[in-house]
Amino acid sequence: MSLEFRFQSASTEYQKIQTELASLVENRTRLDAQLSENEMVKKEFAQLTPSNAVYKLVGPVLVPQDQNEAKTNVETRLEFIKSEIKRVDAQINEGEDRSEKKKNELVKIQTKLQQAQSTPNS
Amino acid sequence: MASTTSSQPQQINVADLDLQQLSDVRRQLEEELNHLTNSFAQLKQAQAKFKSCIENVGEVKPQNKGTTILVPLTNSLYVPGHLSDAENVIVDVGTGYYVKKSRAQATKYYETKVEYIRTNLDTLQETIQKKQENMNYLINVMQAKLQQPQAQPSKA
Known part of the structure; x- marks a missing residue:
């Protein structure tokens, strides 16, 4: 039955999107x-005194590393992480949209299936 | 940790849900509770570690200068060493950076760490308690539903 087949493929796609989302969220938490x-x-670097070797x-x-060098290093790392977070956030949003759409599609197919089953036909 | 936990975007009365949905919610709550208590235990461990660091820094003192200590190379292999600098210690501040600090500075560093974890533990405790209350309420509702099964015909 083509309807059942469509339901199958849609639900596997939905599951795929869900696992993708899960890994994205994991990424985001990391x-x-x-x-x-x-x-x-x-914060720790901000309160260093010259006697604190880094x-x-x-x-x-x-x-051993120069204090200022270490500070700028951490600063650039922070910038990088922030931009990564933005990127992953955008991906998560997009993934949620897609998952929502797939879900609607699934529900539609399911109602159609139920209709087909409830109307007696050979 | 505040981004993905907006648990109730629209208010739904728990009493309106059917048993299936209730048990779903319950499972979700259980998962959250598990996760939170795990984090709690981990934080406790970290706090204990920092506390023992404070004690260890206390042992690095001028009286102990030059005394022989055993330095662990592996878990079971030790070599004798001498404490030559009793004034400074090197502290791991995270992300691969280490800072040389005086004993007082190091102690202070660990104390603020312990304090920081304590505030985290407090907020975590609160959230765990709230979740627990939600859980209890949910279980009550479920039991009430179980005791009067389909009293009225299911409404649309």
């Missing part, structure tokens, strides 16, 4: 965590 971590570091972990060793 970015949020990174953002807050970097913001903490920035080191960066490179592989297994600590490399």
